[in-house]
Amino acid sequence: MRWAVLAALAIGLLLLALYPLVATGYGIRFMLQLFMWVALAQSWNLISGLTGYVSFGHVAFFGTGAYAGAILVTTHGWHWGPASLAGGVAAVILALIIGYPCLRLKGPYFAIAMLGLNEVMRVLVSYFEGLTGGGSGLSLPTLHASGQIYYAMGAAALAVTGAAHLLITSRVGLRFMTIREDEIAAEAMGINTERYKLYAFLLSAFVPGVVGGFFARDQGYIEPISVFPLLTTITMIVMVLFGGKGTIWGPVLGAVTLFVFQELVWARFLYLHQIFFGAIIVFVVLLMPRGILGVLQERYRLPRTI
Amino acid sequence: MFRKKHDRLTAGWVAVLAFVLGIETWVTPAAAQSPIKIGASLSLTGTYAALGQNQQRGYQLCAKQMNEKGGVLGRKIEFVLYDDQSQPATGVRLYEKLITSDKVDAIMGPYSSAITEAVANVNEKYKMPMVAPMASTTSIFKKGRKFAFMVQSPAEVYLEGLIDMAAKRGLKTVAIINEDTLFPKATVQGTVEIAKKKGLQVVFVEAYPKGNTDFSALMTKIRAANPDVLGAATYFDDAVAITRQMKELNVNPKMYGVTVGGDLPKFYELLGKNAEYVYGASQWEPELPYPGAKEFNESYKKEFPGADLSYHSAGGYGGCQALVEAIKRAGSLDGEKIREAVLKLDFNTVYGGFKVDQDGFQVSHKMVMFQWQEGKKVIVWPDELAAGKARFPAPPWNQR
Known part of the structure; x- marks a missing residue:
């Protein structure tokens, strides 16, 4: 069984790796953005799915990475690869600054603080015009690198999913989940909750920053509202809730299902996809709060570590 | 919650739907006279x-x-x-x-x-x-x-009409103020160049931050510079506030024009008579x-x-x-x-x-300048598109 799963995974990855050889430009762009959503949803899962601290401002890390990466590319002539990694580092630094005080807040207070963070970042980016181009945005030199960015995004999605696997099957992950289930009990058991929450938070900030850098390079143009939209955070959350929060494959399943469905539906029906999206939120929250994988786990006694 | 049977049924429907949508994209007619x-x-x-x-x-x-x-x-x-x-x-x-x-x-x-x-x-x-x-x-x-x-x-030519009309009337000095963001900044850059080309002297240029509401210090400086023409590269709210405070502090150049925002009906609704004689820039108006x-x-x-x-x-x-x-x-x-x-x-x-140049940059499309006259936008520039004559010079604020 275990070998079958591994073999299936390997074949899947091989097919994805070969896909650009046969794909149209649209196919590559579509898959690239799909990988991006998998990476973002999975990152959100690391903090919110595992420790239960709901972040409503995760796009702040994405935007920070996008701007850091874009600035390094345009004004310092960096290659987009290292520039995006630096974007990830910038996001982690931001997470450290903001997480240290904010993770002491509990429940809705943390969620709201994060919501504020995103707005603050957007305003700051608009304000420091000399560096960021302000409201007029930042235009990167023209470069057609969708093929390479496809692999980079894919690697990011794979890496963060691998991290989720490592965490969920390890003691560190158990500590995260203990915090989620009962923080006071976790503390009583000797878990340094502040420290572990911060670890989860930093981990969850890195990949969105990197992916933001890739995104900026792929788009060739970013502006404050295009990389700091609240909608991106909400989409991440819905994807994770839909697939199953706190699981390894839930965020992947949620991102793939919703993104593919959105593409199929919304090309045909203009307003329907918004209704559909709203309906999913309501449906999931009311009927299957643990998402698809959560339901399957309950019903078919699947292992906790999927 | 779904029963097992339902689960399968739903999955089946989704598959059928996906299949139909897929087929539809594959079968594209390839007739010779396809559109x-x-x-x-x-x-x-x-x-x-x-x-x-x-x-x-x-x-x-x-x-x-x-x-x-x-x-x-x-x-x-x-x-x-x-x-x-x-x-x-x-x-x-x-x-x-x-x-x-x-x-x-x-x-x-x-x-x-x-x-x-x-x-x-x-x-x-x-x-x-x-x-x-x-x-x-x-x-x-x-x-x-x-x-x-x-x-x-482009942004650079939004105030071309104002400067051109001023030059034709033999005015000499121009002051320009702008919101400190990209689009208005580009307008100022362009306007300064146009003014130089047309022989007007730019006596005062100053930017104000986005969201500014108090323009009194700026007005005092403009009054000291005493320009014939005042051009303001604005969005909507600042255009209204600047016009109001010009009246309050009695700053009255012979011509005064704004860029964006002046063309909205709301501009006149808010300012009433004080909007009279104000010039505004527009890409297009239905009556052109x-x-x-x-x-x-x-x-x-x-x-x-x-x-x-x-x-x-x-x-x-x-x-x-x-x-x-x-x-x-x-x-x-x-x-x-x-x-x-x-x-x-x-x-x-x-x-x-x-008409575009070799870079694809538009060189033929003209902005028009209108002037608020008795509650209507009357196009006054360029001459070949004008529907009326500019009322010039602007009378003192208390006689509008």
Whole structure:
């Protein structure tokens, strides 16, 4: 069984790796953005799915990475690869600054603080015009690198999913989940909750920053509202809730299902996809709060570590 | 919660649906007389929805009327339109889809400079010409791109009319103030150059931060500089506040004009008599006597009863006219040939002149200047489009 799963995974990855050889430009762009959503949803899962601290401002890390990466590319002539990694580092630094005080807040207070963070970042980016181009945005030199960015995004999605696997099957992950289930009990058991929450938070900030850098390079143009939209955070959350929060494959399943469905539906029906999206939120929250994988786990006694 | 049977049933339906949708995209008729496909994504939902929809109506009306006249190259025109949800990332993906999957023959631009800037990289990659009616940021067209073509006037010429009229009346000095953001800044840069060229002396230039409401210090400085002309590169709120405070502090140059915001009916509603004699800049007004503009206004109202008619609609229509004309002259759907034809175009659309330089930058379309006269916007510049005479000079504030 275990070998079958591994073999299936390997074949899947091989097919994805070969896909650009046969794909149209649209196919590559579509898959690239799909990988991006998998990476973002999975990152959100690391903090919110595992420790239960709901972040409503995760796009702040994405935007920070996008701007850091874009600035390094345009004004310092960096290659987009290292520039995006630096974007990830910038996001982690931001997470450290903001997480240290904010993770002491509990429940809705943390969620709201994060919501504020995103707005603050957007305003700051608009304000420091000399560096960021302000409201007029930042235009990167023209470069057609969708093929390479496809692999980079894919690697990011794979890496963060691998991290989720490592965490969920390890003691560190158990500590995260203990915090989620009962923080006071976790503390009583000797878990340094502040420290572990911060670890989860930093981990969850890195990949969105990197992916933001890739995104900026792929788009060739970013502006404050295009990389700091609240909608991106909400989409991440819905994807994770839909697939199953706190699981390894839930965020992947949620991102793939919703993104593919959105593409199929919304090309045909203009307003329907918004209704559909709203309906999913309501449906999931009311009927299957643990998402698809959560339901399957309950019903078919699947292992906790999927 | 679903029962097992239901689960399977649902999955089955989803599979059928996906299959049907898939089939539909595969089976595309390949007849010889298939229509020429022009692709575009527009902001039909999201932040820019209202404006994007106006632009969409312009595209649709253009296709309909071109087809009534027999189409182009003996074929009908068909628009393939998608909704980019006002998001550049979605726009980029959709333009890839239009070009590589729907295999459109040419494309028109999306709404807004921001989305145009992002998707211009896509059509450039495939050497597919794009006429972009709703982008007026100069830099998009000065990055060495070969396949993006501008339709509107750029920020730099918004106050050209004001300066030109002042020069013709023999005025000597001009002061310029602006909101400290990119678009107004570009306007100031352009205005200073135009003023120098026309022999006016720029005696005062100062920017104020975005969201500023108290202009009294600025007004004192302007009064000290005592210019004949005051140009303000504004958005809406600041245009209203500046006009109000000019009256309060009795700053009264012979001519005073604003850029964006002055053309909205609300500008007059808020200011009343104080808006009289104020000049404003506009890309397009329905009453402009461009060829076909009157018919455009009428058929637009007939085709879309009750729908909003703005420069976005006219720009969409005019841009589409330019593209179709270029295809006609190229006699081909080859990207390079259409590009050559666009570069040679020099004609009038319902939106005004269309002629681009080698970079695709618009050089013919004219901004117009209007003046608020008795509650109406009267176009006073340029002369050949003017509907009335400018009331000059502006009387003291208490006699308006």
